[in-house]
Amino acid sequence: MTEHERPPAPAGVTAPVVEMTGITIAFPGVKALDDVSFRMFPGEVHSLMGENGAGKSTLIKALTGVYPIDSGSILLDGRRVSFRGTAQAQDAGISTVYQEVNLLPNLSVAENILLGREPRRWGSIDRGAMRARSREVLASIGLDIDPDSMLGTHSLAVQQLVSIARAVHVDARVLILDEPTSSLDADEVAELFRIIRSLKETGIAILFVSHFLDQVYEIADRLTVLRNGRLVGEHLTHDLLRIDLVQQMIGKEIATLDDLQQRVQDADAGVDEADVLLRAEGVGRKGVVGPVDITIHEGEVVGFAGLLGSGRTEVARLLGGIDRADSGVIALSGRVSRLRSPRQALSQRIAFASEDRRAEGIIDELTVRDNIVLALQADRGWFRPIPRKRRDELARSYIEALHIRPANPDAVVRNLSGGNQQKVLLGRWLAVAPRLLILDEPTRGIDVGAKAEIQKLVISLAENGMSVVYISAELEEVLRLSHRVVVMRDREKVAELENDGIGLDGLLSLIADGAGSDESRSAPAGATPIEGSAQ
Known part of the structure; x- marks a missing residue:
């Protein structure tokens, strides 16, 4: 300048x-x-x-x-x-x-x-x-x-x-x-x-x-x-x-959208409003994020959009049991579920992949194999070790499916590139067969090729019935992958939009000014009552 x-x-x-x-x-x-x-x-x-x-x-x-x-x-x-x-x-x-x-x-x-x-x-x-x-x-x-x-x-x-x-x-x-x-x-x-x-x-x-x-x-x-x-x-x-x-x-640069967005729209047409996997009502944490209502359907990718500090990660951590909500209720398949810890969330097949993969994700001194089976072993309990043959099978299958390089289960994770470390972390959570996968900035700091592979994986998972919460600072990435977009601003949910051609300019306006239509703020149609919740 x-x-x-x-x-x-x-x-x-x-x-x-x-x-x-x-x-x-x-x-x-x-x-x-x-x-x-x-x-x-x-x-x-x-x-x-x-x-x-x-x-x-x-x-x-x-x-x-x-x-x-x-x-x-x-x-x-x-x-x-x-x-x-x-x-x-x-x-x-x-x-x-x-x-x-x-x-x-x-x-x-x-x-x-x-x-x-x-x-x-x-x-x-x-x-x-x-x-x-x-x-x-x-x-x-x-x-x-x-x-x-x-x-x-x-x-x-x-x-x-x-x-x-x-x-x-x-x-x-x-x-x-x-x-x-x-x-x-x-x-x-x-x-x-x-x-x-x-x-x-x-x-x-x-x-x-x-x-x-x-x-x-x-x-x-x-x-x-x-x-x-x-x-x-x-x-x-x-x-x-x-x-x-x-x-x-x-940044004003808008990446060229490939066939991923068309795949999202085609899949969206098949989402059954009755197939509600998770429904959160008034979920919040005092001093962290205001009460929010969110509904996630089976096989749906819900994007969280907002600036850093808007509350997008904080809501995801409440849904993933990482932090404990002090208000509201969360239901899975219509039944109230107490998510008071990551272990409880994992028992409900909710997996959370943190944006800080080094501090809260990979164990960099362990091998690729050990990192992949870590969550599954924790879910089984340490007194029921996974047999070595099964661990080898899991490692090989996810190395192949995710194109992890080098394709060596004995490679120490700290020696891998950032993109391959992220793939190892994804392999860990996929190994527990989650119903809901929460991905917080899964493509940050990785090369373009690895980013494209992860984006395609997310769409494939949704096409096969897995629900995904997808958080990214790159708004065009959120628009490319999501069936619905939840917009956060200043620790509050300000809008919720069906991704049927949302423009980047309109999304930017919501993030900047929090101005959404009444329709964008209403609960999705077809939401079912939560058993055991106060009405």
């Missing part, structure tokens, strides 16, 4: 407090940032926007000294800087408040605010001065709490405000707020925004990172959009329509 394409500086401001130019950072096998430029002005709230993998976290870590940069420059107040850690960045006036509060709950509020900078008298900590100074800092952000109270006795919202108070106390010129509202209710968000606005008036530059579009448009003055490690654009918030922001975040 050239200089004349950037929006102007705020009135009365001559130069940015932070200016990053041509930032490039590469890790083995991936370029995380590619010639990215970014700037922040004093007295502004700036939002850094982008989907998972866009480079937001990497850019923040480059600014705060966590990652060294391969090329480019960082200017702070016009002076070139190169931090060798967060402590140096903080000493220079750049403070970060993380999504997870990183203070000490077993210490007092005052001790947390002044940790490492305690006032001393005659070689000992001056408790009176600590209390007085903490009260001043708390008062500066309008927070009225006892400095001597234990931090852990306060709500998460108050703890985050104490984190901000600590950042303000170090004379921050730049304050980075990383997903600060992810666990806050509406009143707590309003209080946080009040404090952000008061800090902004003092001239602090605030970087607000959030996936909630409503909040971004309420609080941010300026936006910078990243996609796939590259700069897409910098905009004044009031100049950029929400739908245009979403298009920039996910």
